[in-house]
Amino acid sequence: xxxxxxxxxxxxxxxxxxxxxxxxxxxxxxxxxxxxxxxxxxxxxxxxxxxxxxxxxxxxxxxxxxxxxxxxxxxxxxxxxxxxxxxxxxxxxxxxxxxxxxxxxxxxxxxxxxxxxxxxxxxxxxxxxxxxxxxxxxxxxxxxxxxxxxxxxxxxxxxxxxxxxxxxxxxxxxxxxxxxxxxxxxxxxxxxxxxxxxxxxxxxxxxxxxxxxxxxxxxxxxxxxxxxxxxxxxxxxxxxxxxxxxxxxxxxxxxxxxxxxxxxxxxxxxxxxxxxxxxxxxxxxxxxxxxxxxxxxxxxxxxxxxxxxxxxxxxxxxxxxxxxxxxxxxxxxxxxxxxxxxxxxxxxxxxxxxxxxxxxxxxxxxxxxxxxxxxxxxxxxxxxxxxxxxxxxxxxxxxxxxxxx
Amino acid sequence: xxxxxxxxxxxxxxxxxxxxxxxxxxxxxxxxxxxxxxxxxxxxxxxxxxxxxxxxxxxxxxxxxxxxxxxxxxxxxxxxxxxxxxxxxxxxxxxxxxxxxxxxxxxxxxxxxxxxxxxxxxxxxxxxxxxxxxxxxxxxxxxxxxxxxxxxxxxxxxxxxxxxxxxxxxxxxxxxxxxxxxxxxxxxxxxxxxxxxxxxxxxxxxxxxxxxxxxxxxxxxxxxxxxxxxxxxxxxxxxxxxxxxxxxxxxxxxxxxxxxxxxxxxxxxxxxxxxxxxxxxxxxxxxxxxxxxxxxxxxxxxxxxxxxxxxxxxxxxxxxxxxxxxxxxxxxxxxxxxxxxxxxxxxxxxxxxxxxxxxxxxxxxxxxxxxxxxxxxxxxxxxxxxxxxxxxxxxxxxxxxxxxx
Numbered sequence: 014x015x016x017x018x019x020x021x022x023x024x025x026x027x028x029x030x031x032x033x034x035x036x037x038x039x040x041x042x043x044x045x046x047x048x049x050x051x052x053x054x055x056x057x058x059x060x061x062x063x064x065x066x067x068x069x070x071x072x073x074x075x076x077x078x079x080x081x082x083x084x085x086x087x088x089x090x091x092x093x094x095x096x097x098x099x100x101x102x103x104x105x106x107x108x109x110x111x112x113x114x115x116x117x118x119x120x121x122x123x124x125x126x127x128x129x130x131x132x133x134x135x136x137x138x139x140x141x142x143x144x145x146x147x148x149x150x151x152x153x154x155x156x157x158x159x160x161x162x163x164x165x166x167x168x169x170x171x172x173x174x175x176x177x178x179x180x181x182x183x184x185x186x187x188x189x190x191x192x193x194x195x196x197x198x199x200x201x202x203x204x205x206x207x208x209x210x211x212x213x214x215x216x217x218x219x220x221x222x223x224x225x226x227x228x229x230x231x232x233x234x235x236x237x238x239x240x241x242x243x244x245x246x247x248x249x250x251x252x253x254x255x256x257x258x259x260x261x262x263x264x265x266x267x268x269x270x271x272x273x274x275x276x277x278x279x280x281x282x283x284x285x286x287x288x289x290x291x292x293x294x295x296x297x298x299x300x301x302x303x304x305x306x307x308x309x310x311x312x313x314x315x316x317x318x319x320x321x322x323x324x325x326x327x328x329x330x331x332x333x334x335x336x337x338x339x340x341x342x343x344x345x346x347x348x349x350x351x352x353x354x355x356x357x358x359x360x361x362x363x364x365x366x367x368x369x370x371x372x373x374x375x376x377x378x379x380x381x382x383x384x385x386x387x388x389x390x391x392x393x394x395x396x397x398x399x400x401x402x403x404x405x406x407x408x409x410x411x412x413x414x415x416x417x418x
Numbered sequence: 419x420x421x422x423x424x425x426x427x428x429x430x431x432x433x434x435x436x437x438x439x440x441x442x443x444x445x446x447x448x449x450x451x452x453x454x455x456x457x458x459x460x461x462x463x464x465x466x467x468x469x470x471x472x473x474x475x476x477x478x479x480x481x482x483x484x485x486x487x488x489x490x491x492x493x494x495x496x497x498x499x500x501x502x503x504x505x506x507x508x509x510x511x512x513x514x515x516x517x518x519x520x521x522x523x524x525x526x527x528x529x530x531x532x533x534x535x536x537x538x539x540x541x542x543x544x545x546x547x548x549x550x551x552x553x554x555x556x557x558x559x560x561x562x563x564x565x566x567x568x569x570x571x572x573x574x575x576x577x578x579x580x581x582x583x584x585x586x587x588x589x590x591x592x593x594x595x596x597x598x599x600x601x602x603x604x605x606x607x608x609x610x611x612x613x614x615x616x617x618x619x620x621x622x623x624x625x626x627x628x629x630x631x632x633x634x635x636x637x638x639x640x641x642x643x644x645x646x647x648x649x650x651x652x653x654x655x656x657x658x659x660x661x662x663x664x665x666x667x668x669x670x671x672x673x674x675x676x677x678x679x680x681x682x683x684x685x686x687x688x689x690x691x692x693x694x695x696x697x698x699x700x701x702x703x704x705x706x707x708x709x710x711x712x713x714x715x716x717x718x719x720x721x722x723x724x725x726x727x728x729x730x731x732x733x734x735x736x737x738x739x740x741x742x743x744x745x746x747x748x749x750x751x752x753x754x755x756x757x758x759x760x761x762x763x764x765x766x767x768x769x770x771x772x773x774x775x776x777x778x779x780x781x782x783x784x785x786x787x788x789x790x791x792x793x794x795x796x797x798x799x800x801x802x803x804x805x806x807x808x809x810x811x812x813x814x815x816x817x818x819x820x821x822x823x
Contacts, residue, residue, distance in 0.1 A: 038609070039639065042628045057787055058613060063717075065670050088645070088674055089716075090605030092616045107670055108605050108716060108787075110616045154788040161790055169819065170632060171792040174625025174718050177609045178618070178789060200495030200513050204443070204582045208463060210497045211515045213583070220579025223447045227575060234444065240493070267470035267511040267526075269493055311494075311513060312468075313579050342771035366747035369813060370775045382462055382513075383559040384583060385566055387576040408774060414574065 017322065017357060020288045020298070021338045024326050027284050027300050031256065031331040034188045038176055041168050043229050044186035045333040050162040052179055055152035060111040064147040067102040067124055067135055068093075068115035074142040083126075083133040087112060102135050111148050118147035165335055187333040192225040193255035194218050195235040195248055197262040197272060198311055203237065216384060217261040217316050221309070224320045227415050228328045230257070240269040249279045253304045256331065259324060262311030264295040272308045273297050281306045289398070291356040292381035293319040305331070312381035318359050318393060321412065341395070344371035344411045350403045352396045361390035364411060373411050390414070422727060422762060425693045425703070426743045429731050432689050432705050436661065436736040439593045443581055446573050448634045449591035450738040455567040457584055460557035465516040469552040472507040472529055472540050473498075473520035479547040488531070488538040492517060507540050516553050523552035570740055592738040597630040598660035599623050600640040600653055602667040602677060603716055608642065621789060622666040622721050626714070629725045632820050633733045635662070645674040654684045658709045661736065664729060667716030669700040677713045678702050686711045694803070696761040697786035698724040710736070717786035723764050723798060726817065746800070749776035749816045755808045757801045766795035769816060778816050795819070 015023065033047040062068065068087070073079050081102035087093040093103050093112035102119075103112045111118070123139035155161055161179070162172060168186070176184065194217075201215045202208050215237055222232035233255060238248040240263065252258040263272035264286070273286060281299040286308075288296050292315035297308030305327050309316040322339055330337040344364055352358070362373040373394055378386040395410040396403075403409065420428065438452040467473065473492070478484050486507035492498040498508050498517035507524075508517045516523070528544035560566055566584070567577060573591070581589065599622075606620045607613050620642055627637035638660060643653040645668065657663040668677035669691070678691060686704040691713075693701050697720035702713030710732050714721040727744055735742040749769055757763070767778040778799055783791040800815040801808075808814065 038624055039627065042631050054613070056790065058618060059616065061787065063785060063787070065675075087616075088605075089603055090616050090645075106674060108603065108618075108667075149785055149787060153784045154790045162793065169793075170625045170628035171722060171789060171795075171819075173628045174621040174722070175789045175793050177624035178621040178718075180609050180612070180619055182610055198494055198513065200493075204585050205587055207585070208459070211464065211492075211495050213463060213513075214585055216579040216583040219443055219582035220575045222444065223575035223578045226447050240495075262513075265470055265512055267493075269511060270470075313583075317576060317579070340771065341773075343773050343775050345775075366745065368746075368748050368815070370748050370750075379558045380468060380554060382466065382468070382554055384576060384580045385461065385559045388567065388574075388580050390576075410773070414576075 014287045014289050015285045017288060017290050020285055020323060021326055023284050024298065024323060025330060025337055028305050028327045028330040030187060030333040031190055032188050033185050035183050035185050037183055038173060038181060041173060041184050041186060044168050046162060046164050046166045046168065046184065047187050047333060048185040049160050049164050050176065050179065050181065052155045052157055052159045052161050054179065055157050056154040056178060057149055057151055059151050061149050062105045062107055062109050062111060062118045062147065063149055064118050064120040065107050066105060066118050066120040066147065068097065068105045068112050069102050069117055069119055069142065070097060070099060070115060071117040071142045071144040071146065073099060074119065074137055077139050077141045078137060080134050080136045083135050085112070116144040117142050120147055165333055167334060190230050190256040190328060190331045191233060192230045192257040192259060193233045193235045193252040194221045194225065195238055195252050195258065195260045197238040197240065197245060197260055199240045201237045216313050217311070220313060220317060221259055221261065221320060224317070228325055229332065230328055240271060242271060242275060245271055245275045246278060249275055253279060253301060256304060257327065258304055258306045259309060260307070261309045261316045264297045264308040264310060276306060276308065289356050291354055291358040294356065296323060298323065310381070313384040314387055315381040317387060321393065321414065322359065339412050341410050342413060343408050344373040345406050346403055346409055347372040347374040348405050350375050352403060353400045354396065355398055357398050358396045359393040359412070360396055361387050362392045362394040362411060363390050364392040364413060373409065419692045419694050420690045422693060422695050425690055425728060426731055428689050429703060429728060430735060430742055433710050433732045433735040435592060435738040436595055437593050438590050440588050440590050442588055443578060443586060446578060446589050446591060449573050451567060451569050451571045451573065451589065452592050452738060453590040454565050454569050455581065455584065455586065457560045457562055457564045457566050459584065460562050461559040461583060462554055462556055464556050466554050467510045467512055467514050467516060467523045467552065468554055469523050469525040470512050471510060471523050471525040471552065473502065473510045473517050473523055474507045474547065475502060475504060475520060476522040476547045476549040476551065478504060479524065479542055482544050482546045483542060485539050485541045488540050490517070521549040522547050525552055570738055572739060595635050595661040595733060595736045596638060597635045597662040597664060598638045598640045598657035599626045599630065600643055600657050600663065600665045602643040602645065602650060602665055604645045606642045621718050622716070625718060625722060626664055626666065626725060629722070633730055634737065635733055645676060647676055647680060650676055650680045651683060654680055658684060658706060661709060662732065663709055663711045664714060665712070666714045666721045669702045669713040669715060681711060681713065694761050696759055696763040699761065701728060703728065715786070718789040719792055720786040722792060726798065726819065727764065744817050746815050747818060748813050749778040750811050751808055751814055752777040752779040753810050755780050757808060758805045759801065760803055762803050763801045764798040764817070765801055766792050767797045767799040767816060768795055769797040769818060778814065
């Protein structure tokens with residue numbers, strides 16, 4: 014039986030980054046670059062004022078006071094018509110280019126204007142002025158030709174702003190993957206039904222589809238497959254048209270756990286079945302030439318945790334993200350906790366942030382069918398195998414879930 | 419001039435939760451509930467097997483060994499046709515209801531089947547069996563009538579799974595807000611242009627629109643307004659059709675900073691102008707009967723930081739989220755840092771997670787026009803006003819940006 018690390022390694026080895034496409038900038042949020050980005054400009058593109066005030070020669074105001082002749086005004090988007098000579102200033106707005114001859118800006122709050130014999134003069138009273146004050150030099154932030162983003166970068170608002178500054182109207186990114194979600198089991202009814210004796214509503218479809226969407230994938234809800242080979246094989250054939258197929262249920266040791274056999278019959282090659290993990294031990298993973306397939310356990314918390322550990326890794330890999338594997342963080346336990354278990358366990362926890370760092374509380378959890386507990390949680394705490402008493406304040410490994418509650 | 423806390427307080431006071439609508443479950447990811455959710459079922463709805471194996475009477479196997487007569491089989495979705503008597507067992511699948519008379523499940527791995535004179539018998543060899551083993555009792559996770567989610571809860575995958583379990587096909591949630599983004603300034607050119615002397619491309623529109631989308635809002639890109647009252651007032655009138663209008667630029671002390679006056683002329687009531695914060699001091703906030711309006715500074719990092727602090731608070735408030743104000747976390751500084759500044763500063767930083775907790779590194783930052791530095795960051799570090807030498811390992815307040823880089 015694979016360990017979690019071996020399973021993650023197997024996924025990373027067997028799933029390759031997906032195909033690319035070109036999208037407009039305004040649709041690229043959350044997508045992953047498939048090309049490195051070089052700058053076509055210096056930024057700022059010119060020496061630039063950072064304040065409204067007066068462009069000056071610092072040496073004219075070395076002691077902080079001066080009265081200068083105002084020879085021009087330059088606003089953002091314009092260029093001054095003449096250079097500054099000793100004893101002169103040009104009124105300037107934030108964002109405007111620094112005129113030739115000037116090497117500093119005195120902010121307007123430190124000045125007063127005097128009209129003097131048809132000349133405008135500015136009286137300055139401030140701390141000693143040094144070159145570079147209230148301005149930024151051309152190319153300080155980036156130089157033309159610099160590589161400002163590597164391929165593999167996920168695009169957040171600031172990347173999109175930067176790409177707009179570089180004039181990138183379109184970008185080559187990894188294509189969004191389509192993910193089919195197929196719940197299996199004779200006990201399932203659709204959510205519009207009142208469950209009869211022994212029945213439960215299909216909660217996994219809505220949950221897994223949302224997990225897919227939260228990862229940036231395109232979820233297709235494929236309904237419920239019944240525990241017979243005919244129905245299951247037909248729906249699997251349909252699901253294999255997706256880049257990724259997620260099944261839930263039917264992967265344990267029971268007589269009606271038909272998923273692994275039907276997947277292999279459909280040409281999906283098993284990479285692993287069962288992982289030493291709780292919840293989620295029966296998880297199945299395989300690939301076909303065109304699809305990546307997970308058989309997730311039917312209990313909803315098992316399904317959710319296996320998604321966070323394994324499916325997310327595959328989706329990140331397909332999306333071109335590296336590292337693809339789950340990002341561990343750490344938090345102090347908020348209370349003593351007696352852990353019992355012979356498998357590494359991912360336990361629902363409530364992560365909170367305090368001025369002395371993060372703290373996590375294991376929530377009241379009744380096992381793999383108890384979805385309610387996960388709605389009270391925002392992270393999973395990793396407890397290694399083996400009974401152990403953990404102490405409050407002890408650091409433990411946590412994996413934060415996306416979103417807040 | 420407002421402090422950051424006063425500004426956040428003013429936003430919270432002047433922005434009320436927005437209207438509600440009913441949406442289908444499959445479109446509710448990220449939306450905020452406007453109704454509390456009560457359970458219409460017990461969960462699990464019946465005493466349920468957690469393993470494939472045999473439903474038994476624990477007292478028959480108190481020492482861990484027994485040979486029992488198998489009288490029936492029950493799979494998930496079915497109900498056993500008869501009750502278990504002493505000496506009997508019923509084969510059971512994960513998820514199936516526990517038959518009457520049984521109070522534990524022995525997993526199939528601990529059993530062997532014997533066919534014995536037309537009777538099927540199961541031989542069990544395991545550790546002593548206590549009632550409740552490998553099963554979960556009806557209502558353990560939740561009881562019919564329990565309130566399982568309060569109004570104001572943001573819907574993540576696990577909430578959607580739980581709502582599906584409760585049969586909720588539709589939900590009452592807060593409506594998505596429309597947010598107009600209007601950049602202002604004569605220096606701006608559209609991103610398909612090669613900037614001329616003194617010009618820069620409009621990076622704020624793409625960035626702010628993406629920040630809106632990352633918050634769950636509907637962004638409308640309204641183009642560039644020029645620094646004259648006619649163009650600005652026409653575009654403001656258009657933008658006030660949105661629930662929220664964001665302008666960037668034109669809010670400083672300069673002669674062409676027309677935004678505050680044009681907003682007031684359009685009937686937007688100023689709540690505050692200028693906040694003691696860096697970057698972002700000139701930020702303007704006001705309301706009209708139908709809109710919430712922010713005048714953000716034109717420099718992109720100022721604009722971005724003011725969005726994260728102030729606009730996000732307004733959007734969270736409109737969405738019905740509480741608390742609406744930014745969620746502070748803490749991290750240890752990864753290196754010594756000399757801070758100089760007379761305003762509280764939100765400094766781009768790179769937050770990383772280690773086994774002994776989070777660490778943050780201030781990135782190389784060249785001020786409010788240096789968007790590139792924010793692409794190297796994933797958080798902002800809050801340094802209070804006042805020159806101070808911070809030491810490596812010291813805890814500082816951080817605000818994580820959404821998404822990863």
